[in-house]
Amino acid sequence: MIRRLALPAALALGLAAGLPALAQAPAADPAVPAAGSGAAPSNVAPEAPGTVAAPASGAASPDAPAAPSAAPGAAPAAPATGDGAATGPAAASGAGTAVPGASDGATANAPGPGAAAPPTAGSADHPVAPNSPERQAPVPEVGAGRGAPGSPGTNNAQQPQAAPIVPSGTPAAPNPYGPGQTPVAPQPExxxxxxxxxxxPLRQPFTDRGQADAAEQELxxxxxxxxxxxxISIPDGKAASLVQPEGRDWRYFRNVILPWVGGVAVVGMFALLALFLLVRGRxxxxxxxxxxxxxxxxAIERANHWMVAxxxxxxxxxxxxxxxGxxxxxPVIGPEAFTALSEAGKTAHNFLGLPFTVGVLVMFVLWVRDNIPNKLDWDWIKKGGGFIGRGHPAAKRFNFGQKMVFWITVLGGGLVAVSGYFLIFPFYALDIQGQQWAYIAHATLSVLMIAAMLAHIYIGSVGMEGAVEAMSQGVVDYNWAREHHxxxxxxxxxxxHAVVGPPPGAPPGARIAGAD
Structure with a gap:
């Protein structure tokens, strides 16, 4: 029972003995030790978080006895400055004065007896710059391996060296790069x-670096x-063309102009021939x-004609x-059958261009001498070719209407063939713009030729009696020939007459029977 009461009583007596000492100690900033406490110089880094600050000189510590009084003859300690900052070490009471609260027995490197204390901040010898922020002295580190650099028990390898504090009154150097600018390392050219x-020419590497956006470029x-x-990375440079304004014109021709021209020419010719048959008859x-x-x-002329036809x-x-189509x-046969029909038609279109071309060339050789225009053609035009009224104008082997069909076939068919070969073998002789012009020429001449050949087929079959035998059998009726040719x-x-001739001894002007 006595033992249980002894420990609280001892603690109470110790606390009562320490209260008067605390009451007599001068008021000081908790973070700044008083003079004679062995404070570290001002260039020591601030105390790390969690470090216990050393108490002021003369204060009682529950863990260590109070420091002995100053030695006789020692200079008085420098008082704390009015702004709460110490600028230098205070004079200790004697050499080797123990630091209060130090558990490892380390002593501060304080000057010996009789040493004068340096001037403090705010004094006449060390004035404070006006309007400068307050700077408080760092708290010395205590414990094993802590303290000022060079003091006993200090591990300098683990102690970071703080940069020197520049007084706030010193103006900063001007920025040579301008306000708010940071220096940039020069880039080598x-x-x-x-x-x-x-x-x-050296082909540039295939990359999009430095190129404009595709949409912006197109706009x-x-x-x-x-x-x-x-x-592109292929040798054909023409394939690099992505969008061209001429393509819009060609597409407008393909989708709008050509259907109108072809429709008017072909359907219009059908309508005119039907009207002519109703009015004039056969x-x-x-x-x-x-x-x-x-x-x-x-036989050669007829075989070539039917090949071309x-x-x-x-x-x-x-x-x-x-x-x-x-x-x-x-809409009539459906998409599947239309696809098969179009594929077969395209193949036939490409391959039959060759016999058509050959036939046109042979036709030119066979009939060109009989299709040279002459003055008889003008008489045929004035009389309407015998289609209007009665009678037929005089003509040789081919009249003006047949000559027109011949030259349309030779010239028009030749141009259609050449333009068609440019389309079958694209980009061998023309660029994309030339290909478009070849298509326009090919399509336009083709529909016009179709309209002209419709009139030729009508006259050679339904429109005129006895005309179809000329190409089917190679002969015509004598009366038909005398009326038209x-x-x-x-x-x-x-x-x-020159071949047969009259027999020897016949009177002049005699004719062979049947030769008329």
Missing amino acids: RPPQPTTLGNQ RAALRGDRIQGR IRPEHGMSGRKMGRFN ASFVVLALSGLNLTF GWVIR SLWVEEELAKA
């Missing part, structure tokens, strides 16, 4: 890249009316058929399908 390799090019070029010889036949075309019919139908045929008949009879 890149050497110029070569653009040629010998005499050939600017569209506003300027220019084409948009890309960058043209027959005025004196009827005689029953006597004359040779009109030989058959090729042209397939080419015309497959070409019209490309323009009008999606509107006329597809009277001069040609006379030429053929003269050739026959």
